[in-house]
Amino acid sequence: MKAPSSLLSVGGTEEVRASWRVDNSASDVAAPLSSGESAGQQHKMAARRLLWAATCLLGACSGDQRLVQYEEDIAPVPARPQHVEGWPRDLPHLGEVSGVSVNPAGQPVIFHRGPRVWDASSFNSTNHFQHVSEGPIPVDTVLVLDPEHGSVRASWGRSLFYMPHGITISPRGDMWLTDVALHQVFKWEPGGVAPSMVFGQRLQPGSGLGHLCQPTAVAVASSGVVFIADGYCNSRVLEFSPQGVLLRVVPQPPEFLSLHVPHSLALVESLDLLCIADRENMRVVCPRAGLEGRSRREPPAVTVQEPDLGRVFAVATCGSYVYAVNGPTSPMIPVRGFTVDPLSESIVDHWQPTSTALRNPHALAVSPNGSALYVTEIMPNRVLKFALRRG
CATH class of the missing domain: 2.120.10.30 (TolB, C-terminal domain)
Structure with a gap:
């Protein structure tokens, strides 16, 4: 499979993962893929979520537990x-x-x-x-x-x-x-x-x-x-x-x-x-x-x-x-x-x-x-x- 962007790589069929470096510190976040969606749609969604997570890690979104809250909220499949x-x-x-x-x-x-x-x-x-x-x-x-x-x-x-x-x-x-x-x-x-x-x-x-x-x-x-x-x-x-x-x-x-x-x-x-x-x-x-x-x-x-x-x-x-x-x-x-x-x-x-x-x-x-x-x-x-x- 092709990665959604140059920052992303696919690990098997279960998740999309992004890695980057800020001020000489490495960061790594993964977004899960769910069944029932096309690979292209899943990668688009995962890429967007990873970019949001990166924004949080860089301090552009609010709250002390930004990424923890983010992961808890996006993980479930919608009812x-x-x-x-x-x-x-x-x-x-x-x-x-x-x-x-x-x-x-x-x-x-x-x-x-x-x-x-x-x-x-x-x-x-x-x-x-x-x-x-x-x-x-x-x-x-x-x-x-x-x-x-x-x-x-x-x-x-x-x-x-x-x-x-x-x-x-x-x-x-x-x-x-x-x-x-x-x-x-x-x-x-x-x-x-x-x-x-x-x-x-x-x-x-x-x-x-x-x-x-x-x-x-x-x-x-x-x-x-x-x-x-x-x-x-x-x-x-x-x-x-x-x-x-x-x-x-x-x-x-x-x-x-x-x-x-x-x-x-x-x-x-x-x-x-x-x-x-x-x-x-x-x-x-x-x-x-x-x-x-x-x-x-x-x-x-x-x-x-x-x-x-x-x-x-x-x-x-x-x-x-x-x-x-x-x-x-x-x-x-x-x-x-x-x-x-x-x-x-x-x-x-x-x-x-x-x-x-x-x-x-x-x-x-x-x-x-x-x-x-x-x-x-x-x-x-x-x-x-x-x-x-x-x-």
Whole structure:
């Protein structure tokens, strides 16, 4: 076999190994090859991983246990989503199911629009919501589901939201909700009777740093740092401290990164990446998150953009892999799920439900323990469960 680069040599069929010398000190790292992939694809993935490891060894990535963490995170083969037939068993009539997340107890939580529908009459040319006079949605819009049967365990959100979009639940149980009609993002703490933080101005779209315009999604780091995708109008991502202080706008000079409807966000903290479903650019793009500080020479964003990817609606992470779903793009591009490896900048798997086809996926989420994945759709308004299994 031919080595992927001059730095790499193949040892049998089990691993690719790189050796180099820095300041008269030799370094050596190996990346494992897994069964079920072509040799060329494996070598591309291994080469990317080795280059990442070399970057860590040279001190360009953060953390005291950089390589140890790296090896622990990339070693497992990604779990394949397998559709759980017959789930949910008993679920009431749903409106457009725009968002899903999973709480620390492993319960999927969905955000739906009840009787309200987003159509051509919903917003005017300046992005103002046109049905304010109808008031907020008069039904519970947040539903907590039983992970085994899919029945509703709890619900709330009646008369609070105008056009639900995204939901994210942090590791400590804080719930972040986006409303594209209100142009706001809300943080609800466990047991709270009112939001503890609000971003954006009620019913007022804008492009200034104090405004949002149809915000789509939120990602929350374990440190409490918050990323808000702002969204349909501004096509930017805002980074805030845990106290709500604006830290950064993505993209910003000298970043060569142009977003077109950042529709969903997912953090790969072990690799310090913020992965974005860049919907209308039909790609998954992952700039450096900067959770452990930023350097003057930031690497270019990781980009996954392949002919069959189409318009990417949602992303979620499990370990160092990213799961994604596309939506209707063209008759030549199937609507389905993807498993993405950011380090090789490639799609490593495709997946679908077994007894039905995905038609209009809008959101997805992975359970905290990595055992389940949930996908929600709009028209048909439904939620699907997939078991994540390896081997």
